[in-house]
Amino acid sequence: MKVRLISLKDKALLTEVANELLVPLYGDQSRMIKSWYDSNSDKNAFVAVGNDDMPKGFLCLKNNPNKNYIKISTLMVFPLSRNMGIGSLLIRKAYEYANALGAEELSVTVSQERHDSLSFFLKNGFVIVKCLHGKYKKDVTEFVLVKKLIHTRDLRMKSKYLDQILSGKKSLECRVKHAHINKIELGDRVILFNQHAKKSVIIRINEIREYSSIQKMLEFEDFNQLIPGFMSSKQVSHEYQKFYDDEKVARLGGVRVFDFDIV
DSSP, X not given: XXXXXXXXXXXXXXXXXXXXXXXXXXXXXXXXXXXXXXXXXXXXXXXXXOTTOOEEEEEEEEEOTTSSEEEEEEEEEOGGGTTSSHHHHHHHHHHHHHHHTTOSEEEEEEXXXXXXXXXXXXXXXXXXXXXXXXXXXXXXXXXXXXXXXXXXEEEEOXXXXXXXXXXXXXXXXXXXXXXXHHTOOTTOEEEEEETTTTEEEEEEEEEEEEESSHHHHHHHSOHHHHSTTOSSXXXXXXXXXXXXXXXXXXHTTOEEEEEEEEO
């Protein structure tokens, strides 16, 4: 699955799905659909596609040049493509787009009738900041949600692991759930540094996964991306034991795995 810019060949399918999902909530969508293509001169309308290049989900973002936020004007996952991680893929694209423009916030408006959408955005760190009563549909409340984007945190790291990240061999980082680790959120920028070696790298957090133990983590994660250079997950588990023993992991509530890109 990947995300690309929309094209004219997507228009018929996007129109069909928009009429199914959005018209019952907001009425006629013809002007909105036209705006998706008009606004794409700014390259801010995207589709998530599979190997067949057919859209499975859609994202349109609205720039606010005089304000420090980007609005998600539309994010929808097509009914037959739900529970496949497409919503998460599109929200990561929104983070990437907003970060590239230096925006400090993402905002979105969600109808009270869309319980699934509201739950999705709350799960992804958005908070409700305002309620709009009857703006789009009589007797229906809309929630305005916002997510702060620019958080920069510092984490110390051994020099050899920094080198693996810089060389592209390591793209996952596991940390036990200390309080400062639990504060790291999706989309955050993190400075990994080694003061003695005078090395550092800035990464952006794309995904966060949590596990109750190192052993459970290694059942699902690619051990070569966690600590490159070992031949088996058992060897990687032994390496983690040098600084995260089982008692410490259990006492602190498990571990978090950060899937990241270099900024």
